[in-house]
Each structure stands twice: as C-alpha cells, then as structure tokens.
Amino acid sequence: xxxxxxxxxxxxxxxxxxxxxxxxxxxxxxxxxxxxxxxxxxxxxxxxxxxxxxxxxxxxxxxxxxxxxxxxxxxxxxxxxxxxxxxxxxxxxxxxxxxxxxxxxxxxxxxxxxxxxxxxxxxxxxxxxxxxxxxxxxxxxxxxxxxxxxxxxxxxxxxxxxxxxxxxxxxxxxxxxxxxxxxxxxxxxxxxxxxxxxxxxxxxxxxxxxxxxxxxxxxxxxxxxxxxxxxxxxxxxxxxxxxxxxxxxxxxxxxxxxxxxxxxxxxxxxxxxxxxxxxxxxxxxxxxxxxxxxxxxxxxxxxxxxxxxxxxxxxxxxxxxxxxxxxxxxxxxxxxxxxxxxxxxxxxxxxxxxxxxxxxxxxxxxxxxxxxxxxxxxxxxxxxxxxxxxxxxxxxxxxxxxxxxxxxxxxxxxxxxxxx
Numbered sequence: 001x002x003x004x005x006x007x008x009x010x011x012x013x014x015x016x017x018x019x020x021x022x023x024x025x026x027x028x029x030x031x032x033x034x035x036x037x038x039x040x041x042x043x044x045x046x047x048x049x050x051x052x053x054x055x056x057x058x059x060x061x062x063x064x065x066x067x068x069x070x071x072x073x074x075x076x077x078x079x080x081x082x083x084x085x086x087x088x089x090x091x092x093x094x095x096x097x098x099x100x101x102x103x104x105x106x107x108x109x110x111x112x113x114x115x116x117x118x119x120x121x122x123x124x125x126x127x128x129x130x131x132x133x134x135x136x137x138x139x140x141x142x143x144x145x146x147x148x149x150x151x152x153x154x155x156x157x158x159x160x161x162x163x164x165x166x167x168x169x170x171x172x173x174x175x176x177x178x179x180x181x182x183x184x185x186x187x188x189x190x191x192x193x194x195x196x197x198x199x200x201x202x203x204x205x206x207x208x209x210x211x212x213x214x215x216x217x218x219x220x221x222x223x224x225x226x227x228x229x230x231x232x233x234x235x236x237x238x239x240x241x242x243x244x245x246x247x248x249x250x251x252x253x254x255x256x257x258x259x260x261x262x263x264x265x266x267x268x269x270x271x272x273x274x275x276x277x278x279x280x281x282x283x284x285x286x287x288x289x290x291x292x293x294x295x296x297x298x299x300x301x302x303x304x305x306x307x308x309x310x311x312x313x314x315x316x317x318x319x320x321x322x323x324x325x326x327x328x329x330x331x332x333x334x335x336x337x338x339x340x341x342x343x344x345x346x347x348x349x350x351x352x353x354x355x356x357x358x359x360x361x362x363x364x365x366x367x368x369x370x371x372x373x374x375x376x377x378x379x380x381x382x383x384x385x386x387x388x389x390x391x392x393x394x395x396x397x398x399x400x401x402x403x404x405x406x407x408x409x410x411x412x413x414x415x416x417x418x419x420x
Contacts, residue, residue: 022151023148028188028195031188032092032188039182056379056380059380062253074362081128085196089192100179100186125192128148133145133348142348143289144292146290153285166181205360212356245347247405248343251378255333255382257383259333283335287341292345300346301410307340316396318396319393343402
C-alpha cells in the first residue's frame with residue numbers, strides 16, 4: 001500500500017472518498033443482487049418443476065455467498081478491501097453469466113453451479129458495508145454502515161421493477177424471459193468490482209491497520225490460524241452481533257424467497273411480483289440512514305429488539321393476508337425488509353465494536369459466513385415448508401423465530417459499544 005500521511009485531516013478526507021466509492025459500487029451491486037431475489041425461485045420452478053425445489057436457488061447462492069464471505073474476509077485481512085471486494089464482485093458477475101447460459105441451453109447442472117458462484121456477488125455486496133466503518137469514529141460506525149446500505153437502494157429497487165422490460169430484452173435475444181434480470185446482474189456485479197478495485201485507494205482497511213499500530217492500540221497478537229480453536233477467545237459482542245444478524249436473515253430469506261411463488265400461484269403477474277419485491281428491497285435498504293443514526297444514538301440492543309418485533313409483525317401480516325391482496329402483501333414484505341434492516345445494522349455495529357483491525361476483516365468474513373449459511377437454510381426449507389403446509393405457516397413461523405434474538409440480547413452486556 002502507498003504510505004499516506006496519517007493526519008486527522010487526511011484520514012477524514014480518505015473516509016469521505018471511501019464512502020463515495022462504496023456508494024457507487026453499492027448502487028451497481030444492488031441491481032445485481034435483485035435478480036436472484038426476484039426471479040431465482042421462478043426460474044428454478046420453470047426448469048426443475050414443482051414448488052418443493054423453488055427455494056433451491058436461494059439456498060445455492062447463499063451457500064456460494066458463505067464461501068465467498070470466508071474467502072473475501074481472508075483476502076481482505078491480507079490485501080485490503082480493494083482486492084477482496086473487487087474479486088468477490090467479479091466472481092458474482094461470472095456466475096450471473098453462467099445462469100443466463102444455463103437458462104438458454106436448459107442445462108440444470110450449469111444452472112446449479114452458476115447460482116452457487118453468483119452468490120459471491122450477493123455476499124460481496126453485503127460485505128462492502130464494512131468498508132465504510134474502517135476509518136469511522138466509534139460513535140459514527142452504524143451511520144457509516146447505513147450510508148453504504150442506503151446506496152444499494154437505487155439498484156436494488158430498480159432491478160425488480162425492470163423484470164418485464166429485461167424479460168422482453170432477453171426474449172428478443174432468443175433467451176428465456178426469466179434470464180433477463182441475470183443479464184443485468186452480470187453487468188452490474190462486474191462494474192461494481194471494477195469501481196472498487198479502481199478507486200478504493202489508499203485502501204481504508206490497510207490505513208486503519210496503520211493507524212492502529214501508530215496509536216499503539218493494536219490488540220495482542222492473535223493465535224496463529226492453525227492454533228487450536230479453544231485458544232481463540234471470541235468476543236461476546238461478536239457472538240451477540242452474529243446471532244442478531246443470523247436470526248433476522250433466516251426469517252427474512254425464508255419468507256421473501258417464497259413470496260413470488262405464492263403470488264404467481266394466486267394469479268399475480270410478473271409486474272406485481274416485481275413491485276412487491278421492489279418495495280421489500282427498498283425497505284431493506286432505504287431506511288438505513290435513519291436506522292444508522294438510531295443505532296448510534298439509541299443503542300445497539302434496543303434497535304436489535306426492534307428488529308425482532310418488526311419481523312414478527314411482518315410474519316403475522318403475511319400469514320393473515322389473502323393471496324390476492326396486494327396491499328397486505330406489500331405491507332408484510334415492507335415490514336420484513338425493515339426488520340432485517342434494523343437487525344443487520346445493529347448487529348454489524350456490535351461486531352465492529354468488538355474487534356480491532358488486527359483481526360477485524362477475518363472476523364467479519366466469518367460472521368458473514370454464518371449469515372449466508374442461515375440464509376441458505378432458510379431458503380432451502382422455505383419451499384419444503386410451503387409445499388408441505390402453506391405460505392401462511394411459513395410467514396408466521398419466520399416471524400416467531402425472529403423473537404429468539406431478544407433473550408440472547410438480554411443474556412449479555414455486550415450491547416454496549418467498545419472502542420476499537
């Protein structure tokens with residue numbers, strides 16, 4: 001890394017440039033992740049047949065995102081955010097290209113492999129939120145996360161609402177209509193990776209490491225990677241933050257994944273599906289600026305509790321909504337996105353508070369592995385639950401599950417911010 005003058009003014013200027021770069025990449029990345037959310041289950045249903053397998057795409061690309069989270073975290077710890085995030089988005093773009101090819105050729109094994117690789121883009125889009133916190137003051141970390149997340153809104157909301165025009169474009173190219181959103185994902189992910197790799201310099205994570213060493217604030221040297229796990233203490237704040245994010249991810253992914261299938265089964269067209277998912281994704285990201293300020297001012301734990309309560313309301317609303325009621329489905333999915341937003345930002349702040357630059361990126365990657373695996377489980381089981389019971393059962397079960405995070409929060413005092 002090119003040495004930088006570590007004056008407060010230089011650090012503040014670099015933080016501003018970092019946030020601008022992250023914002024640009026998140027706009028693009030948001031458009032890429034919307035493809036899998038909106039039409040992944042429908043494409044699987046079309047190619048594989050039956051509702052029971054409709055949750056498979058979400059399971060696959062979230063499993064792929066788990067592997068990517070692990071690798072991106074390790075690469076970032078060694079080489080910085082620029083290299084780690086750039087490679088992650090590039091892999092996601094190649095996966096999206098593979099999905100388009102699989103749909104065109106009607107080759108199911110290629111579809112499954114490509115969805116797995118596509119997951120690298122969704123994971124990297126989520127991990128980019130950490131880049132905004134590297135140089136942020138401790139009492140501004142949640143706000144920095146929120147700036148990264150809110151910028152995802154433009155692409156993530158536009159993507160689902162472009163389903164029909166993108167389907168028309170795909171058809172005009174001789175491709176299945178449901179491959180259209182993945183064309184957008186390929187371009188968006190590759191462009192996001194190029195933006196980060198080209199402009200995220202000096203690398204904020206590497207600069208944060210320099211600052212930590214210069215201030216004498218580095219933690220004691222961690223045990224080597226091959227040391228027995230018992231010798232590596234996991235900070236309580238990391239455990240609590242990870243638990244918050246895992247539970248909110250399971251509840252959100254399970255309900256979200258099967259909503260398009262539920263809607264199509266009740267006669268809604270792709271435009272309706274795109275509208276509902278677009279509003280859901282907007283609720284996942286758009287409130288971030290307010291959420292970040294609340295997490296910094298009100299506290300991590302109160303906002304995590306708010307996440308559980310909001311997700312429960314989403315599940316109850318979804319369970320009570322008639323299949324042909326657009327209004328209640330919109331409300332349910334909006335609450336679902338909002339609850340996830342509360343949980344992700346509060347949980348992220350807890351993890352950042354509890355780590356130092358010596359281990360932060362590796363720990364963040366490991367936490368995001370758990371989040372991705374939780375999403376994979378939620379996505380895989382959602383189709384099975386819906387096929388064996390109903391969408392109402394799935395929605396209510398997801399809402400009730402999210403309440404488990406409340407006793408976890410009150411079993412520890414790790415919710416209080418700690419300087420890193």
